[in-house]
Amino acid sequence: MSPLIxxxxxxxxxxxxxxxxxxxxxSVILGLPLALFMIATGPQGLxxxxxxxxxxxxxxxxxxxxxxxxxLVLLIPVTRFIAGTSLGTEAAIVPLSIxxxxxxxxxxxxxxxxxxxxxxxxxxxxxxxxxxxxxxVLIAEALPGLVTGVTVTLITMVGASAMAGVIGAGGLGDLxxxxxxxxxNTTVMFGVVVVLIIMVSLMQVIGNSLARWLKH
Amino acid sequence: xxPILDIQHVTHSFGQHTxxxxxxxxxxxxxxxGLIGRSGAGKSTLLRCLCALERPQQGHILLDGVDLxxxxxxxxxxxxxxxxxxxxxxxxxxxxxxxxxIALPLQIAGCPRREQAGRIAELLELVGLKGFEKKYPSQLxxxxxxxxxxxxxxxxxPTLLLCDEATSALDPESTNSILxxxxxxNRKLGLTIVLITHEMEVVRRFAQRILVLDHGRLVEDGTxxxxxxxxxxxxxxxxxxxxxxxxxxxxxxxxxxxxPPQGHHRAIIRIVLSGNGAxxxxxxxxxxxxxxQTALLQGGVTTISERLSGDxxxxxxxxxxxxALDHLKTAAQNMEILGYVPSxx
Numbered sequence: 414m415s416p417l418i419x420x421x422x423x424x425x426x427x428x429x430x431x432x433x434x435x436x437x438x439x440s441v442i443l444g445l446p447l448a449l450f451m452i453a454t455g456p457q458g459l460x461x462x463x464x465x466x467x468x469x470x471x472x473x474x475x476x477x478x479x480x481x482x483x484x485l486v487l488l489i490p491v492t493r494f495i496a497g498t499s500l501g502t503e504a505a506i507v508p509l510s511i512x513x514x515x516x517x518x519x520x521x522x523x524x525x526x527x528x529x530x531x532x533x534x535x536x537x538x539x540x541x542x543x544x545x546x547x548x549x550v551l552i553a554e555a556l557p558g559l560v561t562g563v564t565v566t567l568i569t570m571v572g573a574s575a576m577a578g579v580i581g582a583g584g585l586g587d588l589x590x591x592x593x594x595x596x597x598n599t600t601v602m603f604g605v606v607v608v609l610i611i612m613v614s615l616m617q618v619i620g621n622s623l624a625r626w627l628k629h
Numbered sequence: 630x631x632p633i634l635d636i637q638h639v640t641h642s643f644g645q646h647t648x649x650x651x652x653x654x655x656x657x658x659x660x661x662x663g664l665i666g667r668s669g670a671g672k673s674t675l676l677r678c679l680c681a682l683e684r685p686q687q688g689h690i691l692l693d694g695v696d697l698x699x700x701x702x703x704x705x706x707x708x709x710x711x712x713x714x715x716x717x718x719x720x721x722x723x724x725x726x727x728x729x730x731i732a733l734p735l736q737i738a739g740c741p742r743r744e745q746a747g748r749i750a751e752l753l754e755l756v757g758l759k760g761f762e763k764k765y766p767s768q769l770x771x772x773x774x775x776x777x778x779x780x781x782x783x784x785x786x787p788t789l790l791l792c793d794e795a796t797s798a799l800d801p802e803s804t805n806s807i808l809x810x811x812x813x814x815n816r817k818l819g820l821t822i823v824l825i826t827h828e829m830e831v832v833r834r835f836a837q838r839i840l841v842l843d844h845g846r847l848v849e850d851g852t853x854x855x856x857x858x859x860x861x862x863x864x865x866x867x868x869x870x871x872x873x874x875x876x877x878x879x880x881x882x883x884x885x886x887x888x889p890p891q892g893h894h895r896a897i898i899r900i901v902l903s904g905n906g907a908x909x910x911x912x913x914x915x916x917x918x919x920x921x922q923t924a925l926l927q928g929g930v931t932t933i934s935e936r937l938s939g940d941x942x943x944x945x946x947x948x949x950x951x952x953a954l955d956h957l958k959t960a961a962q963n964m965e966i967l968g969y970v971p972s973x974x
Contacts, residue, residue, distance in 0.1 A: 535720035538680045539734045539785075540710030549733065553724040629723060629765040 414600055421588065422604045426612070428502045429584040432577060433570040435506045440513030440566055445559070447473070447514065448521035449547060457530065459543045473515040481512050482576050489580070505582030509573055517566045524558030525551050557624045564620025568613050585609055631694060633658045633821050634679070634789060639688035641674055648674040649685065650845045656789075659819045661812075663832025665869055666842030672825050675842065676793050679823070680712050681705045693788055710738050713782030717794035719774040721766040727753070727777050728762035734785040752780040755817075756810060772803030779810065783820075790814070790822045796831055808834060812935075829853075829873045837934050841866055853933045857901045857940055858962045875899075875928030875942050877967060885968035893972045895944040896954065897926070901963040902939035911960060918956065921947035946972055 447469065453459045454466040479487065485508045492507040493499045532550050541549070552559070575586020585605045593602030632655035641649040649671045656662050666672050677683035678690060681697045690697040697708060721730050731749045740748070753759055756776040766774055775795060782790060792811065796804040812835040815822050824832055832839050833853060841849035843865040849856065856866055857874075877885070877897065885897065902911070907930050912923040928941030945953060958964055 529720070531716065531718055531720045532722060534682065535714070535716060536733065536737075538682055538709055538712070538714045539737055540706050540708070541733075541737050542706060545737060550722065554722060556724060627724075629767055 414604060418598075418601055418604065421592070422585070422601065422608055425583060425585045425588040425605070426608050428582070429571065429574050429586070429612070431502055432505050432509055432574045432582060432584060433567060436509035436513050436574075437517075437563065437567045437570050439506070439510035440517040440570075441563055443510075444514045444517035445521050445552075447518040448525055449551065451518070451522050452525045452551070453543075453547070459533075459546060473518055476511065476515045477519070481508075481573050482579065484508055484512055485576060485579055492580075500581040502582050502584065505574065505577035505580060505584075508580075509570055509577060512573060513566055513570060516569060517562060520562035520565060521555075521559055524555040524562055527558055528554045557628045560620060560624040560627060564616055564624075567616045567620070571609065571613055571616075632656055632691075633660075633693055634823070635689075635691040636679075637689040637691070639675070639678060639685045639690060641678060641683070641685040641687075647845050649678070652688070652842075652845075652847050654840055654847060654850060656821055656823065659815070659821055660838065661815050661822045661824065661836050663836030663839040664823055664825045664842065665827065665829065665832055665839060667827055667865070667869070669844075670842040671845040672827070672842055673793075674845075676791060676825050679789075680714055680791055681709050710734065710785050711788050713785070713787035713790040715775070715778050715782045715790065715792040715795040717797050719766070719771075719778045719798075721774055721777055721781070723766055725765075726762065727758070727764050727766070727769075730766070730777055731781045731784050734781060738785045740785075748784065749780075752783060755783070755814070756780045770803070771799050772806060775799060775803070775807050776810065779807075779814070783814070783818075788821070790820050792822065792824045792826075794826055795824070797826065797828070804831070811835070829869050833873055834932055835935060841869065854901075854903050854936075854938060854962065857938070874940055875926075877927065877942055881926065881970060884970045886970070887968050889969045890971050893946075894969045895924075895946045895972045896950050896969055897942065897944050897967045898954065898957075899942050899963075899965045899967055900939070900957065900961045902930075902941075902960070903933070903962050904936060904938075906960050906962070907937040907939040911957075915945075915953050915956070919947060919949040919953040921945050921950055921953040942967070944970075 451466055451469050454462040454469070456463060458466070488508040488511060489499045492504050495507050496504040498504050528551055532554060533546055536546050536550050574582065574584050577584060578587025578590055585608060589602055589605040592598045593605060634656040636652055636654050639649055639652040640647070652675065664672060664675065674683065678685045684698055688698065692708065692712070695708065697705065700708060722733070725733070728749050731752055732745050735745050735748060749762065753761055756779050758773060758776050758780070766777065769777065796807050799807060808831065811822060814820055815835070824836055826832060837852070839849070839851065839853055839856065840847055849863060849866055856870060881897065915921045915923055922945070924944045926942045926944055930937055930939040932938070947953065954964070954966070
């Protein structure tokens, strides 16, 4: 493998990481409140607004129903509005996040639903405010599950970022298509695959051990 | 003295189903009250009303003079901090250590952080878990978890401690130690305790008063001794009492006849004794006075509400059995002739 190809792969790997980490971070920051909203307004929730819960669920499902490659193209005007351009690594973070937010929200919702309702009752009976319940019970108790959710979202974003090459986002997927597939460069193709496998495995291992550590 | 808890005509229903119907009772400061009923009797609903998680549709609940049913939700949040709740399934946060769990009500009450550690150590000492601060609930046994649950319930100095089936998920040994701990807390702190349970055994030892719930109604209010003495006509009470009462062995029951047979026979009687009667040498007196030989078939003397009480099935044999029984009637709280069996020569 020539140093040039190595440099190319490392550069693309960096771009992929950039997209994956930034979009996952945004998905968690915005998806978690969304999940809490769905749980809190749901039938057994702390605020009980069934209509709001159903509406939010529908929006989440609608976004998740659109295949990412289509969402990518569909969102070009939105991307241009937010990022100033619809091309490049930074621009790709916009559609990746928009796909990631409802994705993580559903996973987080599942993790939050697993929290024993007896604990919510216990803290309510203690005179805890709803904010205390959300912070000390829901989020704290669901943390191992939420961490697993972050891991799954990270890995999903690695896959999705490959498609972002369509809007010139760069990254490993884009590199594999242009050099590996279109130019028949097997070395690049294999190099990319190896780097992706390492990247995903590392994410999984770190995520798993963090979740296990948090589980006590 | 005003009661610490005063329940007045509480009625609550879910749709068509009436969970509680016109419940009234009051609890005095420092009293230990057992609230007993079978599943579906309305215990859980009453508990939720007592700890201000549910607002009854009718009636009033006064805690230390404050009516919970008319308070706005914001006030109820504050009132709940003064009620300690111990749960059947402990409900400890798995994400927090023992100290963290006990700290939660302190944090909610706004207790300064530097005062928390001292209070936690004090509580752990009280429940017999000294030095357990840094352990996680997953590292504890059921009995230990419940001790943490009790420490947590006591943390914010509640005026009332509610125990919801607090020992139902525990093995007999842990049940014993938890009940002893609760009795101890009642003695040491003078704390009012309401024990909610479906087991008579739980309330037998130290509940000073027992309330029986059945189909959403309060059907009995008295001491266990009252019930043993004259609660025999209440079916619910009978089934609840059956758990802790001696019963005639089946093989004896088969040979039992209602009238004294010819020849040698023994009278089988059930007797309830309390106070002095339970500890006096009653049976030797019967032998000396009437020449009646007594055998204990089932039961014995136990502690009810911290007093000795006897609940037993005996057999009497002798020529002057009738006189002996008459004599016993004056000494015993409740005596019942179950029947007669022929005795082997």
